[in-house]
Amino acid sequence: MFGQSGSSRSRVALAGALGVGLVLSLAACGGDKKDDSSGSTDAASAGIDCAQFSQFGDLKGKTVSVYTGIVTPEDTPHKKSYEAFEKCTGVTVKYEGDKSFETQILVRAKAGNPPDIAYVPQPGLLKQLVDTGKAVEAPKEVSDNTDKWFGKDWKSYGTVNGKFYAAPLGANVKSLVWYSPKEFKDKGYTIPTTLDELKQLSDKIAATGSKPWCAGIGSGDATGWPVTDWVEDFMLRVNGVDAYDKWVSHEIPFNGPESTAAWNAVGDYLKNDKFVNGGIGDVKSIAATSFQDGGLNILEGTCSLHRQASFYAANFPKATKIAEDGDIYAFYLPGKDASSKPVLGGGEFVVAFADRPEVKAFQYYLSTEIWANQKAKASSGWVSANKGLNIENLTNPIDVLSAKILQDPNAQFRFDGSDMMPAAVGSNAFWKQATAWITGQDTATTVNNIEAAWPKK
Amino acid sequence: MTATPVATTPELKAPAPSASAIAKKRLSSPWASLVAIVVAVLWTLPTFGLLLSSFRPEMDIKRTGWWTFFSDPQVTLDNYRAVFDEETGVNLADFFVNSLTICIPAVLIPIALAALGAYAFAWINFRGKNILFLAIFALQIVPLQVTLIPLLTIFVKIDISGTFWPLWLAHSTFALPLAIYLLHNFMKEIPAGLIEAARIDGAGHVSIFFRVMLPLLIPALAAFGIFQFLWVWNDLLVALVFAGGGDEVAPITLQLANITGTRGTAWHLLASGTFVSIIVPVTVFLLLQRYFVRGLLAGSVKG
Secondary structure (H helix, E strand, O other): OOOOOOOHHHHHHHHHHHHHHHHHHHHHHHHHHHHHHOOOOHHHHOOOOHHHHHHHOOOOOOEEEEEEOOOOOOHHHHHHHOHHHHHHHOOEEEEEEOOOHHHHHHHHHHOOOOOOEEEEOOHHHHHHHHHOOOOEOOOHHHHHHHHHHOOHHHHHHOEEOOEEOOEEEEEEEOOEEEEOHHHHHHHOOOOOOOHHHHHHHHHHHHHOOOOOEOOOOEOHHHOOHHHHHHHHHHHHHHHHHHHHHHHHOOOOOOOOHHHHHHHHHHHHHHOOOOOOOOOOOOOOHHHHOEOOOOOOHHHHOOOOEEEOOHHHHHHOOOOOOEOOOOOEEEEEOOOOOOOOEEEEEEEEEEEEOOOOHHHHHHHHHHOOHHHHHHHHHHOOOOEOOOOOOOHHHOOOHHHHHHHHHHHOOOEEEEEOHHHOOOHHHHHHHHHHHHHHHHOOOOHHHHHHHHHHHOOOO | OOOOOOOOOHHHOOOOOOHHHHHHHHHOOHHHHHHHHHHHHHHHHHHHHHHHHHOOOHHHHHHOOHHHHOOOOOOOOHHHHHHEEOOOOEEHHHHHHHHHHHHHHHHHHHHHHHHHHHHHHHHOOOOOHHHHHHHHHHHOOOOHHHHHHHHHHHHHHOOOOOOOHHHHHHHHHHHHHHHHHHHHHHHHHOOHHHHHHHHHOOOOHHHHHHHHHHHHHHHHHHHHHHHHHHHHHHOOHHHHHHOOOOOOOOOHHHHHHHOOOOOOOOOOHHHHHHHHHHHHHHHHHHHHHHHHHHHHHHHHOOO
16 A cells, blocks of 8 residues: 555645645745844843943953743843843853753753853752752852842842852742733722732622632643642741741641641632632632633633732733733732732742853843843833832833832742742642642641652751 | 375365465455544544644634634634744744754764664674674663763763754764664565675675665665654754754754743644644655655564
């Protein structure tokens, strides 16, 4: 059957495949041309003070390689924000984004092939990289900048064994609840300012017969992580930031009363059949829904509230108006009372594997408020904890909200706990047990299993 | 011989049908055809769904399954435009070219080396031949994952990381054991008389290889070539580890893995991206498919 050469059918199929290939390559050529016309950007034309880089000497013609997990489309504003630096110094910044960053950076560090600079999204990973012996300490200029522009908590996340390695880069706020401003206006709901009010609002919506909350925790290998954010957020609120710090560093056990109380507080929402899963199904459907799709039903009116980080904005279709008076917006997940403002979040840190002057200069640039503002102008869906970031430079209302939350003097920022716990817990047992918990496992078994997974010293 | 008359003729029964004839008869029964059709449909259905998805609007892809296309057909080329759009940061065209640049040498190098090696193992006698062949055969069972970090360390030491060389060399290395084994078996089957005749005519190893072997080897080379091409084209792991150094050397599979965005928000682009990447393997397969089964059978089954 296969031996019959060149049967007419396979010729037709072949011609079809070749034809499509030809069309695609033509389309590719068209795409290339378009690139030339958009050469200049606003970031490059906005002048910055070039004199500050003279302390690093003549850098013309040098190259700095950057390796990150930030890929398209978020990589474009990153590249744009480097243009001012490249113009000033003559350095070329070679950007490489890779979604497998978190495993590949370790492979490359161990094999002796690390990039000059990596953006590390987790303090735990930073520690592993420092342990390979390939990471180099941040230069004094960067350390000074970090003292000047960032809070002490942020600097401590970039410090390993008492030595400061990595200055913070971007940040995201996870303590957000997405809602539809239009629905709230039409139905007369108000934004809650305490946990009790949040519960009352949920009851009120549930009384109308629709389920107030929607959630999705499916995320491939990482399925379950959105629950860990819920638990961390409630750990901060129910037990306070000090208990949270102890919980993350395992000074108090994972199956202790504080932790159990936080899980139960989350369970009042996520394991409550009256509250979830708006527009999708019952409690168990949370595990089967991907996190990207978890909150989209707000647009259809079948769900009113969705707790997810600031970066969730990108999941809504482009035509959605995300603003305080638009289709979708978010409010701060309230604290226990109106005066306490714990903020759960994440961020990236800049760690260097080389100490050449051009690498130092680039590290220095990234730690300045100048870069933060350049980046803010170029991007949407991005904020930094840099205190020099001018909120007016942010274009996206959600970014403005996030920046306001981060810069609030009363805010107590805490890094995502699962990113700081040992990998056996933070990116394994915590996720898996949380998923089992959603699909029916009781709280006591869940916290006991996670406690058992904690590596013994 | 006794005087027994030759009257008993149990051997005169119709000759037992050969195994291949039985197989042919069984495989061409209507039931077998039905099973084949069902299997074919089951295997094609997901790909077909992917093809439909690649033409559906973003919100439809994200909210409903592809089968809703039949009740509510909505078609757009936006997804294909998006994967060739510099503005959104994805331009598969550059990576498409990279993939070709990686694939072609990564197919030709092992084929050339393996054909020479297989000839030596099949028709040249030298000391330790069997041990060496056994070693190469055994190398097939070494999982390539264990070689990743040591190989990368070597590539960094000789300062070729960030170029195409690590990929070419790595893919060639991983392919050689199977290639040599496959081609060796194929060459062994060529009648010894043919080689001897050539030798009597005064041909040395070089002219035997080029004049006698190579023309006969073409189906096997093509079969292995397709195999290797598909493997290299679809490879993600090796590229992830060795293509470090930016967009200049990254193949299309790396970009496909990244196309969904940092947090997977653009997963609707996967379908169209996949179909762009699929074009080349499908073309290669259709061009060379008649060698595929023939070459595989010839190389692997004795007798």
